[in-house]
Amino acid sequence: MRRPVRVLREDVARRIAAGEVIDRPAAMVRELMDNAVDSGAGRITVEIKNGGIDMVRVSDDGSGMSEDDLKNCAQPHATSKITDAEDLMHLTTLGFRGEALASIAAVSSLSISSGGFRMAMDGIRGRRIEKAAEVNGGRGTVVTSEHLFEDFPARRTFLKRPASETMMCREMFVEKSLARSDISFRLVVDGDVRLDLKAGETAPERLRNALGMRESASAIKELRAAGKESDGIHDWKFTLVIGEPSVRRNDRRAIFVYVNGRRVQEYSLMQAIEYGCQGFFPNGTHPVAALFAEVEPSLVDFNIHPAKKEVRFRDMTSLHHGISSSLRSFLMSGLKSQMEGTDFKSEAEGASVFGDSSVAEPEERTFQKPAFPDAFPHQNETAAPERNLSENALPKSAMPGRGGADMRTRFFSFDTAKRSLGEPSLFGENEAGGERNVRYIGRAMETFIIAERGNALYFIDQHAVHERILFDEMMGAERIAQTLLIPYIVETENEEQERYVASVLPKLAEAGFIGKATVEGVFEFSTVPSSWKGDEKTLRDALLDGFEEPERILYKVFASASCRKAVMQGTRLDDATAAEFARKAFELPDPHCPHGRPVYFRLTKEQMFANVRRTETAPDQTV
Template sequence: MPAIHKLPEVLINQIAAGEVVERPASVLKELMENSLDAGSRAVEVQLTQGGIKQLRISDDGCGIDQGDLGLALERHATSKIASLEDLEAVGTMGFRGEALAAIASVARTQITSRTPDAAHAWRVTERAREPVPAALNGGTVIEVEDLYYNTPARRKFLKSDATEFGHCDDVFRRVALARPDVGFQLSHNGRLTLRLAAGDAERRVREILGDEFMTHSRRVEVDAGAMRLSGFAALPAYARANRDAQFFYVNGRFVRDKLIQHALRQAYADILHGARHPAFVLFLDMDPAGVDVNVHPAKTEVRFREGRAIHQFVFHGLTRALASPLQHVTPVAEAAEIPYYTGPTEQGRMAVEEPRQNNWPQRSLEEQGDFRGSAAGFPENSGNFRPATFSRPASSGAVSHAMLQSLAARGSAGSLPAQADPTRAAPLGYALGQIHGVYVLAQNESGLVLVDMHAAHERILYEQLKHVLEGAPSVQRLLIPAVFNASKIELATAEEHADTLNRMGFDVAPAGPHELAVRSVPALLGRANVSELLRALLAELRDFPATEVIAARRNELLATMACHGAVRANRQLTLPEMNALLRDMEATERADQCNHGRPTWTQLSMSDLDKLFMRGQ
């Protein structure tokens, strides 16, 4: 073996650069974050050939003193931290003092800077570390040219100019989203690409993600002591095929953390199809001492010291924001001005009818073998149609049928009375009629509302079924305990979380040095593969504060029951039944989407209708 020797400083820097500087976008990220740490109010980025040939960034920040300029290009030289206590509570974007040294080791680098009290600016390069006088009004200008000029093997891994510019553009937008109070400008090959004026968060999000995102988004504002979650979360109607519209920031730093990703996925689980990805711009502000940002070279991963609390805070905060029923509908200001509800009149206007009595089949579900007629809130109708037949879900069990029967017994209790309360706001308005037995037409103050009655009723039933199952789960004892091999980690997790498992309906105990025995499971999951289910459950209990495996399995079953129980197409509804559906939608969480992520209703404003008929043009 060769003798141990110390590596040259240049080689050390180039090794470090391989971790920090992957491509021009990595350089841009580090330099933009330095500009923000300097208190800049305006940042200008100029790129040539995707940033490979040249990357120039200028700001109006505090600048760098003449005596510090030479140190700025040295490894582990920084003004951000000075002790371990500072490192454990980092409040700036940069702190390691590695980025500029790494960049200077693989590219021709020049820094020009001037502090407010300096007579003139000073300049250093990667070769000449002694500052020389230069011309600059204020702030700092950093120029990086010929990236990887001295390491041809690394340069071959760079893509085309257009591809590298695309990555730079993504980084530019990510940084700009976090600081709406700062103005940004991006140019490529001498042409202005994007200019963002300083403003508020909503304006910045609209400028970067567009009007469509804002139209389909809900504002998130949640506070809990020292933690705050804010931003915008898009509804499933804006779901994407990829994750290109997902932005999550911790104390202004863009991160991709598996704990956070899990909380976000679970918040959307009930309203988004599994193959689609949600869109959001969310900011988590917390005590810097509660998060460790020194775990990844690019600082895109973090570790939370109270991961369970963070997970629950993000999950519940986003869930509440998405669950707010019909938040974006303009409420009716003066019900007396509504022309579509008048009650019976001599002019013959369409009136709200008296709700009829329920005509539910008298035979029990067990006698019928299926669920005939209509589901909760929709009594059997006496029109010229055939009642839908709802097959019994194979794994629902008698308890589930009892719940459906209980819901069905409610009948049309939610229907409007013959004379509606004229002071009651109705965001979805009042029904006018049906289109081909599929869509309900309603009129509200804004214009025309179209409702997919099956999708809407499916969501209502699903939320009702979940409400029925709240509280302690029903438990099914196993005649023969399910015994399976378990690893040391699984045995330890089962022992540590024994109380949690018991509250979920699982009776789990060691059956040997390498075995676990399951003596009871939740009744709804009685037909599930016990060993597979418990392994997945233990795996999540190790990583996340509260497992969602049981809830996910239960919700899959309830979604199937709700889909089969919802009113079907070609079902002719009376006006009271349609209005009952609209009122239930207004009171139901997540009523904007069905269980599969499809929208349940849409609004056509009067201006939209006027455009269709060219009124006023």
């Protein structure tokens, strides 16, 4: 049976549209907090009852509303944020669509008090305005929504139990409060204050307090960087608040991405953070981080999702590289200072990294164009002097003989009489009280190599240290190119990808990937490094899906190859080979395997004495 096409009644159309914006209490918290922030408030309070189903109230001390504002605010597409379509290209506010209050009024009972007036609106009595007592001392606005979906029993059945809805409201509250540490936020749940965030907190303090993190405040760092867009005209900048590698989670839920103050679901920028952390965080773990990026408003489009959760960039290549490169450099700097046992000071701010007792001041970095740093920047530095284990430091069973030489030949692709790693040691001359000699002690559990250095015992993971040695060799080896019988074809899908691939062709050539543009949007690669283990799809995915830097493409390949080639847990090493592993463990510029696991852990003399309740005495005394 054919049905005629009809125009829906206004009330039906409004309810359909409202369902796109308001689907649960957390959506009301989102929209009302956006309005409060846009009003210039310095203090915002969110109250919810019964998971927000019975009530959501947001009060602020912002600019407030006039009587005329109250008359118009709940009309569809009524807003003070924009006036014409051109304004959509220059958005500076969180709200702009003019749908929030109208949508809330369509699915609940809405009341707004401000400027000595009160506007109430519901599905039965319609809208009415009356004089009322001033709120917040005559400054600001109080917006209250009650009885969500009371007239929509079917919609209400899809809500979760109050405890779950409360949790989602809290998550939304945290999401909004992270971006504005200059504003005071308070969350009240069923009459109890659950979160009270003070204005003036630093970004690391706000992240730690909002998430209720138990880790030390000194473990949360702040990094800032700035640069140019690919057009060379417009600027971008960002602040990244991130926990040290010891602060990690098993999922990505603690990674927050904000663009121009608005949290967005932007996988590429989250990916840039993860790329920057590769090699510093163990496999399968993720950082706790909040990225606050600021770009020219005309270069981003937020008007593609009713809840404004998504963003479309004209070109994010430069920003993507800036995030991953600066974060990798930042973490490497902190790692160096941790290895040296000194407080690292950033060049720009004198910020302590990985080892101070307070939240670090942000490190400033500037990018004029996408940067492609070497994965290990010390490979071209002058090699440190040879540090051989003395014969007296080894038991007789470990003295080099035929068996030992055979084992070393099997596990090391270098002459053990010569230094194979060109990188200088990062330890200072007086590291560990001047004790630099390594004394090999033995092996344990066919997994650990035990060595003494200074006033500590080191337990070295034989697989991790061998993996790192092989990896550094591969990364430092001369790149020999091989010509492909059938060239790889990489076809870009848009102008952003095409500009990116074109911009990295010189760096790709240095890494051994020689390619050229053939026709518009198509690149042909005729040569790859001889050590390359991937295929055409591997290269295409690395370039187009992840905007991978050339060195990072090889990093992944060599990390996988070195892991497969390294000795495994359970492999029985002879003493000479184990001693050689121990020596080289302390010369590594980065004492982590390529996948982020530490090569060794340390047990100090003080810790061992404390475990047996011994106090250190003079040599001629007995305890």
